[in-house]
Structures are given as structure tokens and as C-alpha cells.
Amino acid sequence: MTATQTRPPAATDRPVRPHGKTPLYKKERPLWMLLPGGILMLAVIVVPLLVGVFIAMLDLDQYTLRQWFSAPFVGFANFAEAITDSPLLHSIWISASLAVLVTAVTVPIGVAAAISTQNRFPGRGLVRSIYLIPYVLPAFVVGTFFRTMLQPQGVVNAIFHTDVLWLNGSASYWALAAVMVWTSWPFVYLLSLAGLQAVDLEVHEAASLDGATWWIKLRYVIFPYLRGPLSLAVIIAILHNINNFTLPFVLFGIPLPSSVEVMPVLTYIASFQSFRFGLSAAMAICSLVIVAIPLFVYLRAVQLDTGDDARPSRGQRRLQRQQTGAAA
Amino acid sequence: MSAFTSSRTRPTATLTESITSQGGARRHKRPYDTDVTRLLPRWLLITVIAVIIAFIAVPVLYILFGSVNSDVAVARGEYFPTEFTLANYVNIWSTVALGTGLLNSILTAGAVAVASAALAVSTAYVLVRFRFLGRLTFLRGLLALQSIPGTLLLLPVFVVFSNIASATGVQIIGTRWGLFVTYLTFALPFSTWVMVTYLRGLPKELEEAARIDGASSTKILTKIVLPLSWPGIVVSAIFAFLLGWNDVLFSTIMTTPNTRTVAVVLQVLGTAQEGGAVPIYGQMMAASIVCAAPVVALYLVFQRYLVGGLTAGSVK
Numbered sequence: 199m200t201a202t203q204t205r206p207p208a209a210t211d212r213p214v215r216p217h218g219k220t221p222l223y224k225k226e227r228p229l230w231m232l233l234p235g236g237i238l239m240l241a242v243i244v245v246p247l248l249v250g251v252f253i254a255m256l257d258l259d260q261y262t263l264r265q266w267f268s269a270p271f272v273g274f275a276n277f278a279e280a281i282t283d284s285p286l287l288h289s290i291w292i293s294a295s296l297a298v299l300v301t302a303v304t305v306p307i308g309v310a311a312a313i314s315t316q317n318r319f320p321g322r323g324l325v326r327s328i329y330l331i332p333y334v335l336p337a338f339v340v341g342t343f344f345r346t347m348l349q350p351q352g353v354v355n356a357i358f359h360t361d362v363l364w365l366n367g368s369a370s371y372w373a374l375a376a377v378m379v380w381t382s383w384p385f386v387y388l389l390s391l392a393g394l395q396a397v398d399l400e401v402h403e404a405a406s407l408d409g410a411t412w413w414i415k416l417r418y419v420i421f422p423y424l425r426g427p428l429s430l431a432v433i434i435a436i437l438h439n440i441n442n443f444t445l446p447f448v449l450f451g452i453p454l455p456s457s458v459e460v461m462p463v464l465t466y467i468a469s470f471q472s473f474r475f476g477l478s479a480a481m482a483i484c485s486l487v488i489v490a491i492p493l494f495v496y497l498r499a500v501q502l503d504t505g506d507d508a509r510p511s512r513g514q515r516r517l518q519r520q521q522t523g524a525a526a
Numbered sequence: 527m528s529a530f531t532s533s534r535t536r537p538t539a540t541l542t543e544s545i546t547s548q549g550g551a552r553r554h555k556r557p558y559d560t561d562v563t564r565l566l567p568r569w570l571l572i573t574v575i576a577v578i579i580a581f582i583a584v585p586v587l588y589i590l591f592g593s594v595n596s597d598v599a600v601a602r603g604e605y606f607p608t609e610f611t612l613a614n615y616v617n618i619w620s621t622v623a624l625g626t627g628l629l630n631s632i633l634t635a636g637a638v639a640v641a642s643a644a645l646a647v648s649t650a651y652v653l654v655r656f657r658f659l660g661r662l663t664f665l666r667g668l669l670a671l672q673s674i675p676g677t678l679l680l681l682p683v684f685v686v687f688s689n690i691a692s693a694t695g696v697q698i699i700g701t702r703w704g705l706f707v708t709y710l711t712f713a714l715p716f717s718t719w720v721m722v723t724y725l726r727g728l729p730k731e732l733e734e735a736a737r738i739d740g741a742s743s744t745k746i747l748t749k750i751v752l753p754l755s756w757p758g759i760v761v762s763a764i765f766a767f768l769l770g771w772n773d774v775l776f777s778t779i780m781t782t783p784n785t786r787t788v789a790v791v792l793q794v795l796g797t798a799q800e801g802g803a804v805p806i807y808g809q810m811m812a813a814s815i816v817c818a819a820p821v822v823a824l825y826l827v828f829q830r831y832l833v834g835g836l837t838a839g840s841v842k
Contacts, residue, residue, distance in 0.1 A: 227656045228743040231648040232664070235714050238645070242711035243671050246682030253682060266685055307578070313565050314574040325575055327829060331582055334825045336772040338789045339818045342796060343589045346600065346807050353588060356603030380585065388833060402563045412567055420565065441675040444774045448793065462677040462775075469681045470779060482678040493673050500669060 254479035263475065276480035285459055286481050290488055293461040297439035300378040301432055308386025309424060316394050333384035341448025344377045370455045374446055378439060386431045393427035433496045440489055461485045592811035600807035614812035621809055622798065624816065627791030634705050634787060635770030642713040642766035643759045650721030651747050672715035676775050683708060684779060700782040708776050713766035720765065724758030761831045764824055771821060788817050
């Protein structure tokens with residue numbers, strides 16, 4: 199008791215806890231700092247998402263838009279129409295096949311590019327800068343100049359002495375695929391580059407001592423290191439390609455030729471050209487189901503936290519197992 | 527954080543080095559870098575680089591050549607310009623409101639960059655340095671929100687904004703503020719994620735020392751975390767800027783002729799050409815270069831940070 203009485207009065211204001219119980223970083227947590235960003239994301243992403251689900255069940259057009267909550271409720275009729283009586287399934291097929299095709303083509307280009315700049319040589323920095331140019335150019339710019347190049351009288355037909363209508367009809371599918379490949383391969387390149395950094399010098403030495411030729415070394419020593427980063431790159435690339443709105447929109451304009459009627463543009467046309475808002479929302483939700491597959495894989499594979507309470511996700515552990523197993 | 531910088535750090539004593547060091551001077555003449563770690567034979571390396579650079583350069587040079595060529599010559603399908611003219615760069619400003627578009631884009635995207643970096647750094651700081659209920663959910667939510675397609679949200683955002691307008695009388699659609707709020711929100715998940723990965727790499731000790739000295743969390747954030755995390759802040763600001771600059775989806779719907787961003791103005795230029803009798807392809811190429819120039823300049827200046835930030839944002 200005497201000890202408490204002799205304590206200076208200022209110290210009694212703060213309760214002194216036995217040391218070690220509350221870590222310093224837990225004492226004052228400025229959780230309010232999460233509020234501005236959190237509220238914005240809630241108001242402009244989450245709330246509209248829910249509104250979108252609701253709109254999908256309304257018969258909403260430009261006349262009822264201002265009082266959208268009093269528009270006639272039609273339940274799942276929009277979904278039924280989207281699936282049975284609209285080009286939605288056709289668009290899903292086009293979007294998904296384009297995404298897979300384009301990603302499959304970009305992977306070898308990206309890996310080759312990463313391998314080609316891995317060793318030092320004079321001018322490597324310049325080559326690396328050039329490699330990223332297609333990725334850095336805004337998609338609307340890329341769309342604009344490829345549109346000019348692909349005109350019937352344009353430079354592509356002039357060079358190859360052909361007469362193909364690249365911006366109409368069935369050739370437009372291949373035109374879009376080619377332009378998408380051109381702009382998106384540097385992403386695979388970047389992630390492969392990150393994978394190549396993980397190869398230790400000792401591994402190179404072991405391969406060299408064993409007398410491996412360049413192809414054997416690439417195939418059995420280097421490629422296994424790229425499996426993890428590449429699976430991630432493939433998932434993200436597929437996701438981006440499915441959701442690509444700008445490139446087809448700029449390249450072909452509205453209305454799109456039917457062979458490149460991709461999902462994002464289809465929902466856009468349904469709402470802002472034909473003003474079938476309810477139908478468009480239903481289409482968007484249906485298409486989310488397709489996006490959800492790569493999205494789910496992505497979320498499982500990404501490491502959320504490297505803190506003390508971190509636990510690698512199942513996908514993460516699988517990637518690690520693959521990497522260590524393949525490297526061993 | 528940067529994929530490029532880590533290539534510089536190499537193990538000091540290695541097998542090859544210890545072997546070659548017995549040979550004395552040879553070690554300096556032939557760094558192991560060009561030897562054991564070589565991935566491709568020389569001929570193949572040169573072929574791969576040449577093919578990829580040609581693949582990139584042919585379309586890119588086409589814009590450059592087309593922008594100094596006459597409209598008619600580009601329409602004929604010429605690759606190399608037969609006549610040199612800078613008239614396209616002069617005419618684009620009067621053909622469409624390119625200047626207004628540039629101004630709108632710079633104002634909107636610039637404001638988005640600043641605001642999103644500020645919000646991202648404070649949000650990421652709390653997420654990285656403090657433990658609280660719902661923290662992992664927040665992180666997971668960031669990733670999920672980042673992957674939601676814009677086309678899914680375009681219509682609902684439009685409906686919500688037009689309802690706010692009819693309820694309060696404050697017009698949002700068609701103003702720069704509407705675009706600003708939209709881009710800011712869509713930039714936040716990725717910007718925050720970039721900052722989260724960056725702040726994780728910073729040592730805790732400085733902040734703990736400051737806390738022992740009695741600094742508040744706000745003070746620690748402004749006096750210690752901010753000065754240390756400039757590279758990360760620059761990256762997240764630039765990504766936010768690019769999101770605003772490159773967007774076509776929202777800006778075609780949510781702008782009026784006065785608030786159009788440069789992306790929409792370029793589309794208008796494209797359709798103007800289709801209506802008229804004289805093709806203005808040369809001007810389109812010139813306008814494309816004007817639209818791409820700020821982005822390419824940003825990239826060249828901050829290249830090192832951007833590459834690392836992009837990989838960190840998606841890998842970790």
C-alpha cells in the first residue's frame with residue numbers, strides 16, 4: 199500500500215498492466231482509417247452489386263429507370279430470356295474460347311521473352327523496356343491503330359496482298375484474338391521473369407556439371423520453376439481476357455460483328471443501346487458465373503498474409519508442393 | 527519488391543567462383559553470369575529477341591509513320607510515309623475537342639491518383655500493422671472486388687447515381703466528380719493491395735521506437751510510414767492514374783461533350799471519320815500518339831517501380 203501512495207499522481211491515470219500482456223501495436227488501433235476507403239468501396243461497388251441483382255428481376259427500361267424500384271417485378275423471367283432467347287450463350291462461348299486461346303498463345307511468347315532477357319548483355323535494359331510497350335499503351339489507343347491497320351484498304355491487306363474483311367464477318371474473331379495476344383503477352387513475361395529470379399546459381403551449376411544441353415536444361419530444370427508463377431499468370435490473364443471490353447469495343451465499334459460479340463460488350467449493348475436494363479443485368483450476372491471459376495482459383499492461390507497468423511491457403515500449398523516436387 | 531533489383535544480389539561465394547578463382551585473373555575476364563547461367567545459345571537468343579522486337583515494332587512504328595503521313599496515303603495502306611507532314615498534329619486540335627479531353631483526363635485521373643494513394647496508404651497501414659477482427663476478410667474482399675468486371679457494375683452504378691440525382695438534385699452523371707468517385711473506388715482495391723505488399727516489407731522497429739517515444743498512430747503514419755513508402759505510393763498512384771486514363775466503359779456513358787475524357791474524344795474522332803467522305807486516318811494516328819504519350823512518359827520515368835509493383839500486386 200505504501201508503494202501506491204508514493205507513486206506520482208500522473209502515473210495513476212494510466213492503469214499499469216503486467217508487462218507482456220498487451221503488445222504495443224495493439225494499444226492504439228486507428229481502425230477509423232479503414233472507414234473512408236471501406237465506405238467508398240461499399241457504396242460504389244458492393245451496393246451497386248446488390249442493386250444489380252435486384253434490377254435483374256425487374257422489367258426495367260428507359261422510362262421506368264428513374265423510379266426503378268417501382269418497375270414491374272418479373273422474377274427470373276430476365277434470366278430465362280437471357281439464356282434461351284438472347285445471344286448470351288453464344289457470347290459466353292466466344293469470350294471463353296477467346297480468353298483460353300489468347301492465353302495459350304501468350305504463354306510461350308511471354309516465357310521466351312523472359313528467358314531471352316534473363317542473362318546480361320549490352321542493351322538488356324532497353325530490350326526489357328521495349329518488351330513492355332504493348333502492355334503500357336492504353337487499350338483504346340491499341341484498338342484505334344489496329345482498326346486503321348485492319349481496314350479493307352489498310353496496311354495489313356496491302357502487305358499480304360489479301361482482300362480479307364478483318365473487321366466484319368468470321369475473320370474478325372482472328373483479328374481480335376491477334377490484337378489481344380499482341381497487347382497481353384507482356385503480362386506473362388513479367389510473371390515469368392519473377393519466376394526465373396527464383397532459380398539459384400547452384401541449380402545452374404548442377405545442370406552444367408551434368409552436361410545438360412540448353413534445351414534439356416530449360417525443359418527439366420528451368421521450366422519447373424515457372425510452373426507456380428505461370429499458373430497464376432494464366433488465371434489472371436484468362437480473367438482479364440474474359441472481361442476485356444475496351445479492345446473489342448474500340449476495334450469494331452457498335453454493333454459488333456456477331457463472331458466477336460463478347461460478353462462485356464453484349465451486356466453494354468443490352469443496357470445502353472437497346473435499353474433493356476433488366477435483361478442486361480441478368481446477362482451480367484449470368485456471365486459472372488463464368489468469371490467466377492478462374493476468380494475462385496485465383497483467390498485460393500493468392501497468399502493473403504505473411505504475418506504471424508498467416509496460414510498458406512490450400513492452393514498456395516499445392517503450388518508450393520508442385521514447385522518443390524518438380525525442382526527436386 | 528522489384529523483380530529487377532533482386533537479380534543484382536547474388537551469392538558471394540559459389541562453386542564456380544571458387545573454381546575459377548584458382549585461375550586468378552580469369553575470374554575477372556569471364557564473370558559466371560555469362561557462363562553457367564546462360565539459358566539460350568547465342569544464335570537462338572538473338573533470333574528470339576529480334577522476332578519479339580519486330581512483333582512489337584511493326585505496329586508501333588506504323589502509328590509513328592502514319593501520324594506524319596497524309597490521311598489519304600494512310601487510307602491507301604501505306605506503311606512507310608511517302609510524304610512528310612506535321613499537319614495532322616496541328617489539325618487534330620480543331621477536328622475534335624482533343625484539348626478539352628486531355629484536360630478532363632488529366633484533372634480526373636490526376637485527382638484519382640492523389641486521392642487513391644492517400645486512402646490506400648492509410649488503409650494498408652492499418653491492415654498490415656494491426657490485428658483486428660475481420661482483417662483477413664477485408665484483405666480477401668480487396669482481392670475479390672479487384673476482380674469484379676466493370677461491365678457488371680456499369681448499369682447499377684448508373685442507376686444509383688441517377689437516383690441520387692433525382693432524390694437530392696445533385697447531378698452526378700456527366701460531371702467530372704461522378705467519374706472521379708467511380709474511378710477512385712475502382713482503383714482502391716488494387717492500390718491498397720500494392721501498398722499492403724509494400725508496407726509488409728518495411729521494418730517494424732522504427733514504428734515501435736516511435737511508439738515507445740509516445741507518438742500516436744496518426745503521427746507514426748505521417749512521420750515514419752509515409753516518408754519510407756514513397757516508392758509504393760508512387761506505384762499505387764500511377765496505377766490509379768492509368769485506370770482513369772485508360773477507361774472507356776464508364777466514360778462513354780457518364781460524360782457529356784464538355785466532360786469527355788480523352789479516350790472518348792478519340793472514339794469520337796474515329797466515328798467522325800466514318801461519317802465523312804475524307805478519311806482522317808493520319809489524324810487518328812497523331813491523336814493516338816497524343817493520348818499514349820503521357821502514359822508512356824509515366825512508364826519510362828517510373829519503370830523500375832512499376833514493374834516490381836505489378837508483380838508484387840498479383841503474385842504475393
